[in-house]
Amino acid sequence: MARIDATTRSRQLVAAARSVMAREGVARTSLRTVAAEGGVPLGTLQYVFPSKELLLRAVIEDVTEEIADVFRAAVRPDGGLEHAIRAGVTGFWSQLVAGRADLQVMQYELTTYALRTPGQENLARWQYARYVDIVAGLCQEAAARAGETCAIPFAQLGRLLVAGVDGLILQHVCGPDPARSRADLDAVVAMLVALAGVRRADDT
Incomplete structure (x- = not known):
């Protein structure tokens, strides 16, 4: 063998x-x-x-890298910050949320399991910090390539994007309604774009 x-x-x-x-x-x-x-x-x-904990961390790392790959594939390098937000979020939703309730439930379970297991709380903290780092990093890179600025810190943009999408995922998993979920997702994206206040760097 x-x-x-x-x-x-x-x-x-x-x-x-x-x-x-x-x-x-x-x-x-x-x-x-x-x-x-x-x-x-x-x-x-x-x-x-x-140990199971080491396996769980490896699973979380694998899931977060899958998310990063989906975001990168959806975003054009020269598309700018607004495009990165819109394309990244909608690409993520279509590939990893719609029809993937099992994956999303597993991610929530990983978080709650870590929070309820003494000594593993840092794993949950690391999980969400990684989500935010992925999103913030890709948005910052997109803005830099396009010569744009963001009205709020990229770390804050990342946290708000993750929080908004996370909440919509939980609602979608608990009560699937594709049309409602997509309309709500579009509204969240619009709010994030408005909050980002994208401007050309040479206009500031």
């Missing part, structure tokens, strides 16, 4: 963990069930991820 390198094995096990968590819930997911899902002995999983 061909030997699988550590990076590939880690990715396979994270994918297996995501499948189990989406199906069974984070609290009911154990290293044993993830090993079975991934088709490896429990000892192999424990060698890569000695």
